[in-house]
Amino acid sequence: MDQVTGSNTIVPLLTAQHRHITALLDALVNATGDARQQAFREFLHFLALHEAAEQEAAHPAARTGAGGVVEQRLAEEYHAGQTISHMEQLEPNSDEFGRLLEHLVAGITGHAHREEQDEFPALAQVADVPTLIRVHHVIALVDRLATAASPIDRLPFVDQVAARRQHFRGAATGA
Ligand SMILES: [Fe+2]
Ligand SMILES: [Fe+2]
Numbered sequence: 001m002d003q004v005t006g007s008n009t010i011v012p013l014l015t016a017q018h019r020h021i022t023a024l025l026d027a028l029v030n031a032t033g034d035a036r037q038q039a040f041r042e043f044l045h046f047l048a049l050h051e052a053a054e055q056e057a058a059h060p061a062a063r064t065g066a067g068g069v070v071e072q073r074l075a076e077e078y079h080a081g082q083t084i085s086h087m088e089q090l091e092p093n094s095d096e097f098g099r100l101l102e103h104l105v106a107g108i109t110g111h112a113h114r115e116e117q118d119e120f121p122a123l124a125q126v127a128d129v130p131t132l133i134r135v136h137h138v139i140a141l142v143d144r145l146a147t148a149a150s151p152i153d154r155l156p157f158v159d160q161v162a163a164r165r166q167h168f169r170g171a172a173t174g175a
Helices: 005-028 035-088 095-124 129-146 157-172
Strands: none
Touching: 005 035, 005 095, 035 095, 035 129, 035 157, 095 129, 129 157
């Protein structure tokens, strides 16, 4: 197994993406006025890419060694999507948006921590090379697509995740 395809490169990529999500959340919490809507969009763009890649590649690969853990993480991702769907209906500077944002920050911070503690060790145990290549390819795509504007960014968050998953599914199979 080489350094490019090994699971020892997948986990650091995912962990770095978690740090980026934390930075985007900090920027969103601290943004005021018109800047808050933009910060919300930038956060959703990256979170949709990251969660879609996990759902298409990382979670299925980790499921063999940590099935129950993966189901819990999927439930948390669903819950975050529900909160975000509610926030998308609100004015970003409203009190209700701020209340939900606090809830979202706590949820996403805990979710990322539990992935790192409970799921990524199972991912690091994956030895099947074709699986490792596919997972690495999809997770690395997140960072490449993060800097590219797309019409997908204008969709509601849950639809962004669905569209990104469809894209990653094709990329993962070479389609
Ligand atoms: Fe996740
Ligand atoms: Fe994650």
